[in-house]
Amino acid sequence: xxxxxxxxxxxxxxxxxxxxxxxxxxxxxxxxxxxxxxxxxxxxxxxxxxxxxxxxxxxxxxxxxxxxxxxxxxxxxxxxxxxxxxxxxxxxxxxxxxxxxxxxxxxxxxxxxxxxxxxxxxxxxxxxxxxxxxxxxxxxxxxxxxxxxxxxxxxxxxxxxxxxxxxxxxxxxxxxxxxxxxxxxxxxxxxxxxxxxxxxxxxxxxxxxxxxxxxxxxxxxxxxxxxxxxxxxxxxxxxxxxxxxxxxxxxxxxxxxxxxxxxxxxxxxxxxxxxxxxxxxxxxxxxxxxxxxxxx
Amino acid sequence: xxxxxxxxxxxxxxxxxxxxxxxxxxxxxxxxxxxxxxxxxxxxxxxxxxxxxxxxxxxxxxxxxxxxxxxxxxxxxxxxxxxxxxxxxxxxxxxxxxxxxxxxxxxxxxxxxxxxxxxxxxxxxxxxxxxxxxxxxxxxxxxxxxxxxxxxxxxxxxxxxxxxxxxxxxxxxxxxxxxxxxxxxxxxxxxxxxxxxxxxxxxxxxxxxxxxxxxxxxxxxxxxxxxxxxxxxxxxxxxxxxxxxxxxxxxxxxxxxxxxxxxxxxxxxxxxxxxxx
Amino acid sequence: xxxxxxxxxxxxxxxxxxxxxxxxxxxxxxxxxxxxxxxxxxxxxxxxxxxxxxxxxxxxxxxxxxxxxxxxxxxxxxxxxxxxxxxxxxxxxxxxxxxxxxxxxxxxxxxxxxxxxxxxxxxxxxxxxxxxxxxxxxxxxxxxxxxxxxxxxxxxxxxxxxxxxxxxxxxxxxxxxxxxxxxxxxxxxxxxxxxxxxxxxxxxxxxxxxxxxxxxxxxxxxxxxxxxxxxxxxxxxxxxxxxxxxxxxxxxxxxxxxxxxxxxxxxxxx
Numbered sequence: 097x098x099x100x101x102x103x104x105x106x107x108x109x110x111x112x113x114x115x116x117x118x119x120x121x122x123x124x125x126x127x128x129x130x131x132x133x134x135x136x137x138x139x140x141x142x143x144x145x146x147x148x149x150x151x152x153x154x155x156x157x158x159x160x161x162x163x164x165x166x167x168x169x170x171x172x173x174x175x176x177x178x179x180x181x182x183x184x185x186x187x188x189x190x191x192x193x194x195x196x197x198x199x200x201x202x203x204x205x206x207x208x209x210x211x212x213x214x215x216x217x218x219x220x221x222x223x224x225x226x227x228x229x230x231x232x233x234x235x236x237x238x239x240x241x242x243x244x245x246x247x248x249x250x251x252x253x254x255x256x257x258x259x260x261x262x263x264x265x266x267x268x269x270x271x272x273x274x275x276x277x278x279x280x281x282x283x284x285x286x287x288x289x290x291x292x293x294x295x296x297x298x299x300x301x302x303x304x305x306x307x308x309x310x311x312x313x314x315x316x317x318x319x320x321x322x323x324x325x326x327x328x329x330x331x332x333x334x335x336x337x338x339x340x341x342x343x344x345x346x347x348x349x350x351x352x353x354x355x356x357x358x359x360x361x362x363x364x365x366x367x368x369x370x371x372x373x374x375x376x377x378x379x380x381x382x383x384x385x386x387x388x389x390x391x392x
Numbered sequence: 393x394x395x396x397x398x399x400x401x402x403x404x405x406x407x408x409x410x411x412x413x414x415x416x417x418x419x420x421x422x423x424x425x426x427x428x429x430x431x432x433x434x435x436x437x438x439x440x441x442x443x444x445x446x447x448x449x450x451x452x453x454x455x456x457x458x459x460x461x462x463x464x465x466x467x468x469x470x471x472x473x474x475x476x477x478x479x480x481x482x483x484x485x486x487x488x489x490x491x492x493x494x495x496x497x498x499x500x501x502x503x504x505x506x507x508x509x510x511x512x513x514x515x516x517x518x519x520x521x522x523x524x525x526x527x528x529x530x531x532x533x534x535x536x537x538x539x540x541x542x543x544x545x546x547x548x549x550x551x552x553x554x555x556x557x558x559x560x561x562x563x564x565x566x567x568x569x570x571x572x573x574x575x576x577x578x579x580x581x582x583x584x585x586x587x588x589x590x591x592x593x594x595x596x597x598x599x600x601x602x603x604x605x606x607x608x609x610x611x612x613x614x615x616x617x618x619x620x621x622x623x624x625x626x627x628x629x630x631x632x633x634x635x636x637x638x639x640x641x642x643x644x645x646x647x648x649x650x651x652x653x654x655x656x657x658x659x660x661x662x663x664x665x666x667x668x669x
Numbered sequence: 670x671x672x673x674x675x676x677x678x679x680x681x682x683x684x685x686x687x688x689x690x691x692x693x694x695x696x697x698x699x700x701x702x703x704x705x706x707x708x709x710x711x712x713x714x715x716x717x718x719x720x721x722x723x724x725x726x727x728x729x730x731x732x733x734x735x736x737x738x739x740x741x742x743x744x745x746x747x748x749x750x751x752x753x754x755x756x757x758x759x760x761x762x763x764x765x766x767x768x769x770x771x772x773x774x775x776x777x778x779x780x781x782x783x784x785x786x787x788x789x790x791x792x793x794x795x796x797x798x799x800x801x802x803x804x805x806x807x808x809x810x811x812x813x814x815x816x817x818x819x820x821x822x823x824x825x826x827x828x829x830x831x832x833x834x835x836x837x838x839x840x841x842x843x844x845x846x847x848x849x850x851x852x853x854x855x856x857x858x859x860x861x862x863x864x865x866x867x868x869x870x871x872x873x874x875x876x877x878x879x880x881x882x883x884x885x886x887x888x889x890x891x892x893x894x895x896x897x898x899x900x901x902x903x904x905x906x907x908x909x910x911x912x913x914x915x916x917x918x919x920x921x922x923x924x925x926x927x928x929x930x931x932x933x934x935x936x937x938x939x
Contacts, residue, residue: 114398139845140816256712285711286872290916312845315875315918342920356850357920358875360902361927365857365879368850562763563773566823569724570777570830571750584767 099171100391101274101306102151103127107165109146109155109330120146122330123165125387128274128306133297135309135321135338143330144310148276151308152192153182170273187217191267195279197259201251207231207262208247211269218270234265238295257288264296268303275300278310293320314357318342323385326350328375336382346382348374396664403663409656416650420469427463435618443636453638455628461638464620465646471621472602472650475536479601480594482540487547488590492578494548495555506552512545518607525613535614539604543597550593554586561585588665595661599654606647622647672699672735673834673866674723679732681718681890692718693729694890700834705860705867707881707898709874709913714887716870720836723868724755736834751781754832758839760819764811770797770822771807777829796825801855817848821855828859834866841876853880874917878902886910905931 109121121143128134138144149155151167153174167174169190174182186192194200201210211231215222222230228247235243238261251259260281267275280296281289297320300307311317317324317338324341326334326349334347345351352375355366381387400406424430428449438458446453452461494505512520521538528534558564559582567577606623608614615621622643629639661667681693693715700706710716721727723734725745734741741749757763764773771793778789794804800821811819820840827835840856841849857880860867869881877884878898885895886907894907905911915932919925 114395139847286874286918287711287912287916290918293918313918314846314920318920319918343922353846354920356846358850358853358873358879359921360875360878360914360917360919360924361921362878362899362902365853366850367854368847370851562757562759563765565726566755566757566763566773566826567765567776569726569750569755570826571747571780572776576776581765581768585765587767 098130099168100127100129101132101170102308103166103168103391104147104151105166105168107147107150107163107167109143109150109161109163111158112160112162117162120330121150121163124327124330124332126325126332126335127387127391128308129390130273130306131301131304133300133307133309133320133322135311135317135324136327137311137314137317137324138327139312141329142327144312144327145278147327148192148278148308148310151276152186152190153179187214188270189272190274190276191270191272192276192278193260193263193267193280196283197256197263198251198283200263201259203250203252206248206250207254211247211266214266214269230269231265234269235262237268237299238262238265240265255288256284257292260284260288260292261295264292264299268299268305271303271305273306275305275307276310277307279312280309281316282311282313289316296320314342314353326353331376332379333375333377334380334382335387336385340382340385346380348377399664400660403660405656406660409653409660412649412653413657416469416653417473419466420473423463423466423470427460427466429460429463432459432463433467433620443632443639445636446638452642453636455625455639456632456636461625461642464625465622465643468620468622468625468643469646469650471532471615471619472605475532475539475605476598476601478536479539479543479605480597482536483543484547484590484594487544487549488551488583488586490544490548491551491553492555492583492586495552496559496574496578496582505548509545509548509552512542513549515542517542517604521604521608522611522613525608530613530616532615532619535605535608538608538613539601542604543601546597547590547593550589551586554589555582558582558585588667592658592662592665592667596655596658599651599658603647603651671702673702673737674868675699675735675738676719676723677733677735679722679729679734681715681722681727682730691890693722696732696887696890696892698885698892698895700866700868702833702866703860703864704882705869705880707877707884708868708870708887709872709877709884710887711872711913713889715890716872716887717838718890719887720755720838720868720870723834723836724753725750747781751830752832753834753836754827754830755836755838756820756823756827756840759843760816760823761811761843763823764819766811768810769807770809770811770814773811773822774807774826774829777826781830783829783831792829796829797822799828799859800825801851815848816844817852820844820848820852824852824855824859828863832865834868837867837869839871840869842871842873849876856880874902874914875919886913902927 104127105125106123107121108123110117110119124147136144136147146155150163155161156163169185208228208231212224212227215227215230231247232243235246240246240261246254246258246262281292284292293316309317309321321338324336324338325332326347328349334341334345334350341350345354352368356368419426436459440458441454442458443456444450444454450460452465454460490505490509494502520542524538524541525534564577564581567581605614609621609623610627614623617624625643626640629636632639676696676698679693679696680691682689682691708716708719718727722729725741728743774793774796775789778784778792784792793807797804797806802818802821814822841852844852853876859865871877881898883895883897884901886893886909888909894910901910902914905914911931915928917928919928
């Protein structure tokens with residue numbers, strides 16, 4: 097059995113500030129098997145985004161951050177890597193897509209230049225012509241019909257949906273083992289969002305990329321993920337297969353979420369109790385979907 | 393409050409700035425009691441002890457007519473600080489009002505006010521002050537006026553830019569939709585949100601106002617003898633460099649200390665008040 | 670039902686660097702007293718322009734607005750500003766961070782001279798309680814409140830004007846799911862209790878399905894479909910409406926079935 101693409105064990109994170117230490121993650125464990133699409137779903141302030149940033153090593157160097165726990169990428173302990181090794185992983189073996197596509201692309205450079213930069217992380221000596229060829233192929237993959245024009249453009253000259261596609265193409269250009277997507281498409285219109293998500297879905301399936309999908313949008317998660325972790329205030333409260341978790345949520349918090357989400361079948365606005373009982377109940381795993389069962 | 397202290401004490405430079413400025417202010421206020429020779433602030437002559445290198449009891453030496461330099465620096469601080477307070481008290485309200493009106497009302501008003509501001513900003517400050525002093529006679533009051541005239545446009549520009557961005561905020565729209573008056577929106581809604589930036593700039597400027605005022609008196613256009621002034625002390629002593637180095641070095645250092653101190657406090661304030669650069 | 674607001678053939682063009690851009694193109698609809706009309710569309714659909722025109726922030730390039738059968742003038746007197754109020758999307762920016770919650774609400778009372786000076790303080794407390802917050806929150810700063818609480822304050826401020834028509838501009842889009850449900854419930858309750866009329870502007874069709882009486886769908890500045898909510902979802906007549914509904918990310922099998930059913934004729938179009 098090969099090691100999972102990403103395995104996180106008992107990850108804890110706190111920030112020391114003027115009012116003492118603020119705990120952000122209270123010991124979370126999760127893993128992503130090879131080729132699996134896993135969602136981490138939670139509301140704002142749940143700690144979902146910071147988890148992705150920890151994996152990328154973007155939080156560790158912040159002032160006042162203290163963390164513990166183990167993160168392993170393809171069996172290699174991320175904590176044992178030097179900073180240079182970790183940086184070498186970023187953008188090559190692990191890549192990331194952020195929420196706002198347009199601000200993720202540096203407006204000073206053309207897409208062509210940005211793409212070359214990305215490809216150089218995977219193949220340091222790659223020439224401009226070869227990079228261009230690869231970029232055109234990658235853009236064609238994300239259903240961009242005139243890649244030549246897009247390459248000549250700057251991010252601000254393209255629509256949000258187009259930029260999102262460019263980012264997806266860049267994120268997958270070096271054939272990463274793991275793709276972290278933080279609220280992808282949230283800034284886009286629903287119709288564009290639906291298209292880009294479908295596109296991303298088919299691409300990661302084809303590349304066999306493992307994916308951590310971070311979102312607050314339950315609908316998007318349901319469409320996209322194979323398996324779901326629900327996170328509440330720095331704790332994983334429920335984990336299970338997407339269909340099972342959405343049709344039969346077990347944890348009081350997940351149940352409250354599912355009851356609160358408005359539905360296009362028109363079930364009315366639900367009464368939500370002001371009191372939030374049971375939200376801090378311990379983790380519930382669907383049968384066969386606990387960490388112990390899935391990770392031999 | 394607790395947070396402010398945390399940020400302040402975390403950074404040794406802020407503590408240094410606070411200490412420097414605190415000492416200067418205390419020394420200036422209590423100069424009559426702290427100065428070794430309080431009467432040396434005036435036209436005193438002591439030819440027995442003139443032009444002495446630092447030695448007890450003249451820690452910073454004496455000047456060409458035998459006055460204790462340390463004492464004169466302390467009294468000069470008093471004048472510099474007063475000048476800073478007066479200049480900012482006049483320049484800031486004018487600049488803020490101009491900036492608020494131009495930024496909020498827009499249109500023709502904005503054009504006229506901001507072009508006027510630009511004209512003032514385009515003249516090198518010292519040149520502007522010097523030409524003003526050429527018309528008026530050099531004195532402390534006229535010096536303050538000159539510095540005030542060159543200082544308000546900076547606040548107009550700052551507040552104008554802040555207002556332009558605050559105007560896009562939802563709370564301004566909310567007040568407008570409710571039907572609040574323009575005066576209310578400008579002074580009660582927008583202005584309070586500009587205060588942190590204004591305060592930060594004022595703190596840093598305090599040092600620079602003192603610096604510019606010293607430059608004016610260095611050129612003989614500000615405070616007139618026998619009143620002690622850091623700028624004129626440097627100017628006077630410069631003729632006797634390098635032999636009588638204490639005549640210039642100590643007043644010069646005194647200017648540096650106060651400018652540096654206010655800068656450090658300004659930086660700390662920027663962080664405490666969350667002002668973006 | 671008597672129409673409270675009539676929008677008659679309104680066109681709005683903006684000047685975008687020399688070339689005029691049509692944000693609204695011959696839009697007509699009316700809002701009955703007491704109803705909740707949802708205005709739905711994606712970015713560039715003109716739904717925000719509609720809000721701004723109704724509020725009098727923009728003037729229509731051509732066309733007219735009738736409020737209670739009287740044409741709305743370009744410069745609105747205070748009484749008309751009082752009658753039409755707004756709740757914005759982002760409660761973070763819509764409350765002045767440097768003023769207390771109470772001061773923000775009180776502004777509306779002061780401007781429209783509602784009640785005497787002593788009565789206004791008590792009134793602020795009542796309004797806070799009406800939106801489900803303790804009266805003593807009046808002295809708090811917005812920074813001390815959660816997103817949902819801030820949005821409640823923004824609603825209280827709009828209610829303070831004793832308006833007849835509320836323009837709700839994506840009022841729950843910035844909120845978490847649980848908070849969104851509570852705020853939607855509050856808005857529905859208030860509408861009933863105060864017999865208010867809502868124009869509910871949003872891109873979220875699932876929210877629309879559960880709060881609106883009728884839905885107006887906008888695409889590129891044009892009103893493409895307007896229908897009672899249940900009809901629109903059961904049987905959308907315009908292809909764009911169908912496309913919108915079938916793009917909604919859904920959370921249950923039942924919804925997925927509804928959506929797939931709508932998608933079929935769409936695929937047939939292609």
